[in-house]
Amino acid sequence: xxxxxxxxxxxxxxxxxxxxxxxxxxxxxxxxxxxxxxxxxxxxxxxxxxxxxxxxxxxxxxxxxxxxxxxxxxxxxxxxxxxxxxxxxxxxxxxxxxxxxxxxxxxxxxxxxxxxxxxxx
Numbered sequence: 001x002x003x004x005x006x007x008x009x010x011x012x013x014x015x016x017x018x019x020x021x022x023x024x025x026x027x028x029x030x031x032x033x034x035x036x037x038x039x040x041x042x043x044x045x046x047x048x049x050x051x052x053x054x055x056x057x058x059x060x061x062x063x064x065x066x067x068x069x070x071x072x073x074x075x076x077x078x079x080x081x082x083x084x085x086x087x088x089x090x091x092x093x094x095x096x097x098x099x100x101x102x103x104x105x106x107x108x109x110x111x112x113x114x115x116x117x118x119x120x121x
Contacts, residue, residue, distance in 0.1 A: 010054035036060030070099025
């Protein structure tokens with residue numbers, strides 16, 4: 001299944017804009033959410049093909065949200081890529097244990113991001 005619809009979850013409007021621009025230029029449909037509650041609303045409105053998830057957010061953090069999404073039978077098949085400034089190996093391992101399928105560190109390299117997304121096509 002080709003990835004077309006991407007849900008970006010990040011509390012930074014700057015990051016949302018930057019990542020949206022990268023993806024839109026490459027033909028992806030992008031929806032955004034600035035926190036866990038908004039992300040769950042977006043998921044319930046329309047199931048994305050992939051989720052790009054920030055970690056550090058107010059309220060529910062990206063690790064908790066990833067765990068909730070990947071354990072929900074409705075969304076278990078949607079790959080989550082953690083997209084965060086947390087660059088420690090322990091963070092990556094923890095993200096993967098929460099159900100993330102990949103991990104990319106900010107600042108994001110556009111080509112690396114697209115390659116990681118295409119790996120799920």
